Amino acid sequence: MVDLFAAGLFAAIQPQMLLLIFLGVVVGIIFGSIPGLTAVMAIALCLPMTYGMSPAAGMSLLVALFVGATSGGLIAAILLKIPGTPSSIATTFDGGPMMEKGEGVKALGAGIVFSFIGTILSIIALVFVAPALARVALSFGPHEYFAIAIFSLTLIATLSSGSMTMGIFSGLVGFAVSTVGIAPVDATRRFTFGMVELNSGFSILAVLVGMFAIAEVIKVAEAGRAGSNIRIMAPVMKGVKGFGFSMKEFFEQLPNGFRSAAIGIVIGILPGIGAGTSNILAYIAARSRSRTPEEFGKGTLEGVVAPEAANNAGIGGAMIPLLTLGIPGDAVTAILLGGLMMHGIQPGPMLFVTQADLVYTIFAALTVSAIVMLIVEFYGLRIFVKLLAIPRHILLPMILVLCAVGAFGLASRIFDIWTVLGFGILGYAFVKAGIPTAPFIIGFILGPMAETNFRRGLQLSQGDYTGFLTNPISGAFLALAALSIIWQIWSGMRKRPARTSS
Template sequence: MFELLLSGFGAVFSLNILVLVTVGVAVGIVFGAVPGLTAVMAIALCLPLTFTMGPAAGLSLLVALYIGATSGGLISAILLKIPGTPSSIATTFDGGPMMDKGEGIKALGVGVVFSFLGTIFSIAALIFIAPWLAKVALSFGPHEYFGIAIFSLTLIATLSTGSMLKGLFAGAIGFAISTVGIAPVDAVRRFTFGIPNLNSGFDLLIVLVGVFAISEIIKVAEAVRREQKAAVGQVSMRSIKGFGFSMKEFFEQIPNAFRSASIGLGIGILPGIGGGTSNIVAYIAAKKRSKHPEKFGKGCIDGIVAPETANNAGIGGAMIPLLTLGIPGDAVTAILLGGFMIHGIQPGPMLFVSQGELVYTIFAALILASVLMLILEFWGLRIFVKLLAVPKHILLPIIMVLCVVGAFGLSSRIFDVWSIVVFGLLGYGFVKGGIPAAPFIIGFILGPMAETNFRRGLMLSDGNFMGFITSPIAGSFLGLAALVIVWQVWGAFRDKPSKTAEILRA
């Protein structure tokens, strides 16, 4: 393992990958910091750039963007008091008050350092858990994959923010859109309406760019003309030692950081919920366990350590099911999956056997990107603060053009460009209807996996459905899926919203 990791480091320390990772982290931080721009957008827009790169370089760039964008949200959460991404919602609770007290640089320093530690913790977990899980998953057949896909779909739809009905519907409609094109096993054309471009269905990148980027542009157009310039808080780096906080304060936060990292990692592994939820859960847990809960919300560093450690710890967590089973945990890992596929790589247990070196190059790129994030985000803060002031009415149309380039670049078809607009309108409809977009994407990805393995499983067991129940792993996952549904339905009847849900809806 360590030999492979060393060879991975050898690959990422080549000049071109080093430059790509540095640029990726910097661009990611900008996308994370500017409210309205997201990690999904950053990766979707940079995906066309990787077309001509090798898999190691291309995927290193994408994971660097992921790390930068997840962490970058803390800059606007503290300086603007607006979370740059949903992963930094809880950071605003204490980041804002600390800024008001003149402790902005300390808040940023704490956020950056614990973001780094959270990421490193999760990458360590990823490096140790993923190869072991991949070995177990090597024995999985269609029955097991069907069970896992159904369990993941259920979890995603029921645990997503907002109404369970809408979450389930979003998952179902994503699944339904994935049925467009040639069906698995018997190769029947479905819902193509005689249009040849639809024979291969919709590409994941097209759906993601439409639902997450185009819909966001349309949404911003609703209010951008009334928008006033955001007041960007100013911080001075003069007479700052280290990262702006003492070693005593650092060591005091270790238990809080460890708990938050564990929460972030655990939630990150679960499909469908990621940094957007874990940062709030970690904040609530830190407040509950604190000796001074009354200080939360008034500007204490515990309230920054918890969300920032948790959201970044979700990075390694979300990569575990992606790399070992080919199941993306959230929208960002869904687009990373698209990135793998563009380079002809299918994530899953075989990846560790056939492309071991590449997997460890990705691990090395994750570690390198984390270190660069620590350096760039704190010491390059002034540049990122300036970028926060770029007006949205200039930025968003340019992003729209980049979306068009990305869609066209996929297969050089105008059809794909039209498709992103259609999915953009669908995503906008979701926003207006309060329907979560993440279950839609996961339904779109896991749907074909569930259907294909269902058909193959039935063929293997001569049309006998019991094969799905008698396989211990498939049976356990299907049982868990049923339990999740029962638990959620029971929860819906109790009608008692959780603290996390309340904060997310606020």
């Protein structure tokens, strides 16, 4: 394993790769820091650039974007008190007050350093857990894959924001959209309406870019000409040494950082919930374990360290099911999956056997990205602060044009741009109706996996449905799926009487 990692590291520090990682981290931080721009957008926009690259170079760029964008959220969270990404929501709770107290640099410095520590710890977990899990997953058959897909689908539908009804509905619509095209197993044509372009179904990228990027552009249009008057406070950098906090403070925060990173990694592994949830859970955990819980919300360092260590720790965590099973945990890993497939790579346990060098190059690229992020974010802070001032009414139309370029690049067809636009309108409708979009994406990706494996599994067990329950792994996952739904319904019913009595 060590020699494979060393070879990966050697590949990742070649000048061309370093340049790509540097660019990826910088663009990622920009997208992460500007509210309204997301990691998904950053990756979607850079995907067409990777078409001509080797898989290793392309994936290095994409993971660098992922690392940069996850961490970049802290800049807006501290300076503007607006989370740049959902994964920095809890950072605003104490980052904002610290900024107001004149400790902005300290908050930023601690956020950056613990983002780095969180990322590195999660990469260590990834490097040790993923190959072991992949070895276990090698023995998985259709029964297991069907059950894991159903488990992941129920988890995301029940745990995502909004009501459970909406979450499950969103997942079902995503699944339904994935049924367009030629069916698995028997190759029947479904819902193509005689259009040849629909035979292969909708591309993951068209769906993702539409639902996440175009829908965001339409949301900006909704605000009309009212414009935004965000006031940006610049942190006082004068007389600041190092990262703005003392070694004593650093060591004091280490247990908090490690605990938060552990929360981030575990939450990151679970499909359906990621950094958006783990940063808040880590914040709550830090508050309950703190000796000074009353300081939380007033600008305490612990309150910045916890969410930032946790959200970046989600990176390595989320990569585990993605690489070993081909299951993305959220929209960002879904688009990374799209990137891998674009290069003809099918994530799953076989990847560790057939393309171990690529897997370890990805691990190494993550490590290098974390180091680059640490350096770039601290020394380039002044520039990123300036970028926050770029008006969104100029930025988002340009992003739309780039999305169109990316969609066209899929197969040089204008048809794909129309698809992106169509999914953009659907994504906007979802936002308006209060339906969460993440379950849709996971339903779209895991739907075919569930369907194919269900039908194959049935063929294997000669049409006997009990095969899914008697197989221990498949049975356990299906039981967990059922439990998660029952638990949600139960907790929903428990809350309702409490509310009516209040």
